[in-house]
Amino acid sequence: MRILVFGETGQVARALAPLLPKDAVCLNRAQADLLDPAACAAAIHSHAPDVVINAAAWTAVDKAEGEETDALTVNALAPGAMAAACASRGIPFLHVSTDYVFDGSGDAPWQTDAPTAPLNAYGRTKLAGEQAIRAAGGRAAILRTSWVFSTHGANFLKTMLRLSETRDALSIVDDQIGGPTPAEAIARALITMAEALFNGHPGGTWHIAGTPFVSWADFAREIFAAADRSVTVTGIPTADYPTPAPRPLNSRLDGTTLLRDFGLPQPDWKAQTRADVRRLIP
Structure with a gap:
């Protein structure tokens, strides 16, 4: 099973790397720019893989508010072109999406078939990507996730560790609830799903998120405890931490x-x- 991965330098692709067969190919931005959907489709035809995994995305949530056109190209038009290329070749396509396709209302975990209603540009572009993939008509799997963290890239865990080097007190949002999700778990899920689709599974939409559900403030407390660093965390409401893009309060995903x-x-x-x-602080 020859696998082609988009998004070589991202958290999920970095976690995928050690799990991939030796003949797998991972493409970076220079090799396949997601701002050029046609080039992404051409890469699929050129490499002729058995399975394609799109682990690339525009993830700068606040920046997307002012640059929604580019975010839409990366998060929707490019995945749509990839899915269409895969459909034309009769090969499976796997794509990582987000809890931000939901509006964050209530406190029940979101089911895969729950109505979508994104609050911000990032969520709108990711939802458009899901719709484009389904419209392509091929065998595709969409895996929604939330609050991704790892030892690579920019993420909440690494930010908290950096801040704890110089701060002994932080105010962190405590009314947004979700499941911090290890990039390694997402990578393992994608490999399992890729094998299933390669062997005939029809595809669909699924959720993966860490358990137990937790607030950002309590996630931070767990990080500081693991690092053995004394940082006092004061929980604050989302309203006291305004951002350009509104965030959903309920990011719980049902798996x-x-x-x-x-x-x-x-x-x-x-x-x-x-x-x-332990890896980041030996």
Whole structure:
């Protein structure tokens, strides 16, 4: 099974790298610019893989508010072109999406078939990407996730560790609730799903998110405890931390169908947090 991956330098692709077969190809921005959807489709035809995984995305949520056209190209038009190229070749396409396609209302975990209603430009562009992939008509899997963290790239865990080097007190939002998700767990899920689709699974939409659900403030407390750093965390409401892009309060994702269809339980984010902190702070 020859796998082609878009987004070589991202958190998920970095986690995918050690799990991929030796003949897999990972493309970076210079090799396949997502601002050029036609080039992405051409790369698929050129490499002729058996499976394509799109782990690339525009993830600068606040920046997307002022640059929605570019974010739409990266998050929707390019994945749509990839999915169409895969459909024309009869090969599976896997794509990572987000909890931001929902409006964050209520406190129940979002089911995969729940109505979508994104609050911000990033969410709108990611939802448009899902719609373009489904419209392509091929065998595709969309894996929605939330609050991704790892030892690579920019993410909440690394930001908290950096701040803890110079701060002994922080105010952090405590009314946004979700599941911090290890990039390694997403990567393992994608490999399992890729094998299933390669062997005839029809595809669909699934959720993966870490458990137990937690606020950003409590996630931070767990990070500081794992790092053995004394930082006092004061919880504050989202209203006291305004950002250009509104954030959903409820980012809980229900992973029941991922377990049912692929045997993949929701990952334990606390265990992975401790492991990642040990890697970052030997």
